[in-house]
Amino acid sequence: MKVAVSFLKSKFDNKETIDKINETDSDFLHVDVMDGNFVERKNFSFNEFKEWSKDNKKLLDVHLMVENPINYIFDYKKLKPEYITIHSEIDKNLDDLIDLIHSYNIKAGISIKPKTSIEGIEHILSKIDNVLIMSVDPGKGGQKFNPSVLYKIDVLRKLREENNYNYIISIDGGINNKTIDKVKDVDLVISGSYICESKDYQANINKLR
DSSP states (O other): OEEEEEOSSOSSOHHHHHHHHHTSOOSEEEEEEEBSSSSSOBOOOHHHHHHHTTTOOSEEEEEEEOSOOHHHHHHHGGGOOSEEEEETTSSSOHHHHHHHHHHTTOEEEEEEOTTOOGGGGGGGTTTOSEEEEESSOTTOTTOOOOGGGTHHHHHHHHHHHHHTOOOEEEEESSOSTTTGGGGTTSSEEEEOHHHHTSSOHHHHHHHHO
16 A cells, blocks of 8 residues: 655645655655635645745645646646546546546546545546545545545445456545554555644554555
8 A cells, every 4th residue: 555645734834744745755745736616725826836845756646626627737747746636526528637637648537525426437437547535525634534435445446357447546534543444455545634743754654554
């Protein structure tokens, strides 16, 4: 299992938090981008993140919690992330957006909210590289894990095996040392406040692994 660290909620400012994540052996820096429309909160601009992360050594895992992803894709592709993930619930042509992400030689992900079913994304599972299961409502750090999403892991694993799909399964929201055993069958966990509000980032990453 791989670990991505989100800096959405931290004891430190964003640059210092990113620097501290870089001192760990985490696999990814998870970048939560919020527009104030798809979710209530709006956070940093692309230029702000670019400045904070200029010394970043981690692979980037970009999660676009935005209603209109195109301009964000144009910006974040400049940083050559490993993944750019968009939400299935936006009222846009997902196939075209996935193709756009792939055109930049970046892996494309689809994220689903806790109440969104797998059936709604089955038609694009053959095209994507990552399915991000949200185990909290997107947009706020520090929420409690919602166990009602756990069945989605089994469904996605079964569909992947039956159809020889190539996506990884990841999960984000309330991931800590108490919930990690519930999600041991995913490929990637995203953890934020559990790591970034702790005294020892590496120790808590080790606990997740």
